[in-house]
Amino acid sequence: MLPKQKPAILAPATPTKGLQFRLDLDGGFAWSNISIGEVNRRSFYVSRDGHRTRHLLTEWDTWLRDLCAKGVLIHNGQPVRVNGLAAAATFAPTREHRAVLQSRMQSARAVLKTYTLVHSPAVDERWSFAVTGGTRPYTVTAHPLWSEPPSCDCADATRRRSPWCKHSLAVLMSRPELRCQLLDILLENP
Numbered sequence: 226m227l228p229k230q231k232p233a234i235l236a237p238a239t240p241t242k243g244l245q246f247r248l249d250l251d252g253g254f255a256w257s258n259i260s261i262g263e264v265n266r267r268s269f270y271v272s273r274d275g276h277r278t279r280h281l282l283t284e285w286d287t288w289l290r291d292l293c294a295k296g297v298l299i300h301n302g303q304p305v306r307v308n309g310l311a312a313a314a315t316f317a318p319t320r321e322h323r324a325v326l327q328s329r330m331q332s333a334r335a336v337l338k339t340y341t342l343v344h345s346p347a348v349d350e351r352w353s354f355a356v357t358g359g360t361r362p363y364t365v366t367a368h369p370l371w372s373e374p375p376s377c378d379c380a381d382a383t384r385r386r387s388p389w390c391k392h393s394l395a396v397l398m399s400r401p402e403l404r405c406q407l408l409d410i411l412l413e414n415p
């Protein structure tokens with residue numbers, strides 16, 4: 226069995242002094258060590274393989290995205306992604322994929338209208354929602370830090386082995402803190 230690839234983590238929203246990254250190039254045959262040095266109100270300084278460069282704070286996302294385009298950016302042993310946009314930028318859904326997405330979103334909107342979503346207290350950075358109003362009650366788990374995809378215990382999610390059932394979509398839609406994670410559905414083939 227292949228080792229399970231670690232899930233991608235969201236890049237830090239802002240640079241802080243001492244942040245460390247590794248950029249894996251050529252499928253991991255070469256790499257670059259990158260660390261963030263001084264950060265002031267306008268700029269952040271980067272030390273990469275002994276070279277120091279200065280960048281504006283407003284360029285943080287662009288800087289990360291450029292690195293993600295060159296190789297696999299690693300932080301704390303996990304691949305980094307930038308708000309899901311680095312991968313999505315080159316992704317063009319087909320007409321069929323769009324139709325599937327649209328019908329799933331419609332089902333999710335129906336869930337939002339007619340079902341009840343009850344948020345239970347968070348357990349170790351997981352949010353749990355009881356979804357009632359369907360054939361039976363379901364439990365959706367979502368991760369506000371976007372460290373893992375959501376999950377649901379309904380038959381549809383289990384059968385398709387996909388986190389994107391109408392219940393998990395409805396939960397993501399219902400909370401502004403989770404809504405950005407809907408981007409992930411673009412990266413999965415229908």
Ligand SMILES: [Zn+2]
Pocket residue numbers: 363377378379380381382390391392393
């Ligand atoms: Zn479900």
